[in-house]
Amino acid sequence: MKNPPKTRPTIDSEKNSRPNQNSARGFEVIDEIKAEVDKICGRPVVSCADIVAVAARDSVVAARDSVVALGGPSWKVLLGRRDSTTASRTQADTYLPAPFMDLPALINNFKNQGLNERDLVALSGGHTIGFAQCFTFRNRIYNATNIDPVFAENRRATCPRTGGDTNLAPLDPTPARFDNAYFNNLVKQRGLLISDQALFSGGSTDDLVST
Numbered sequence: 001m002k003n004p005p006k007t008r009p010t011i012d013s014e015k016n017s018r019p020n021q022n023s024a025r026g027f028e029v030i031d032e033i034k035a036e037v038d039k040i041c042g043r044p045v046v047s048c049a050d051i052v053a054v055a056a057r058d059s060v061v062a063a064r065d066s067v068v069a070l071g072g073p074s075w076k077v078l079l080g081r082r083d084s085t086t087a088s089r090t091q092a093d094t095y096l097p098a099p100f101m102d103l104p105a106l107i108n109n110f111k112n113q114g115l116n117e118r119d120l121v122a123l124s125g126g127h128t129i130g131f132a133q134c135f136t137f138r139n140r141i142y143n144a145t146n147i148d149p150v151f152a153e154n155r156r157a158t159c160p161r162t163g164g165d166t167n168l169a170p171l172d173p174t175p176a177r178f179d180n181a182y183f184n185n186l187v188k189q190r191g192l193l194i195s196d197q198a199l200f201s202g203g204s205t206d207d208l209v210s211t
């Protein structure tokens, strides 16, 4: 996951694409896990792709709401993914959705990858975890009309009109919990990104968010 990897100095990956600048964090943990597993096995044996898939499952289990913990979401991860030997930053720059997109643009962006509106809403639920930098939501908290005014004011406290571009705010009120707060929050017009609130703003995905 190091970039560029020592063994593949020509790879310029999605990790470096514009929408992911300063955004995709924590890769050093993947590097450390790989080093440990490979050391115990005596040769490079585990792929970064398998580590990411297992870590994603385990962090969802660790972060799930204590109420849901009784029988909450876990799943079997099939192993054996191989790491890609190529990558395209240009394609990542072109196809990754932007946080400033409205609903038609988001629907179209996902459609181009074979994903439907239900997929769009369900996958955006990934924003139940984590944070976003001020520059990604500044326009919304100063100019949007489909926003809870108290929420907007609170967010402005740490995201000024100018400066503070990298200041972080949680994507939902419980950024370390895998719960329903992200969707409940959208119904209250407290989505952080334009692309979050677009999913519940009088359009065709409203019912998917609220049910």
Ligand code: HEM
Pocket (backbone or CB within 6 Å): 019, 020, 021, 022, 023, 024, 025, 097, 098, 099, 100, 106, 123, 124, 125, 126, 127, 129, 130, 131, 132, 133, 134, 136, 193, 195
């Ligand atoms: C619908 C289109 C999407 C857009 C426009 C979008 C946009 C963003 C943006 C702008 C951030 C903040 C990045 C930063 O501050 O640098 C973010 C963070 C995040 N996104 Fe998305 N995202 C989308 C879909 C997804 C999906 C499908 C998932 C996973 C299923 C996901 C998972 C996350 C997570 C976990 C974070 C927090 C990262 C952290 O705190 O380190 N996002 N997203």
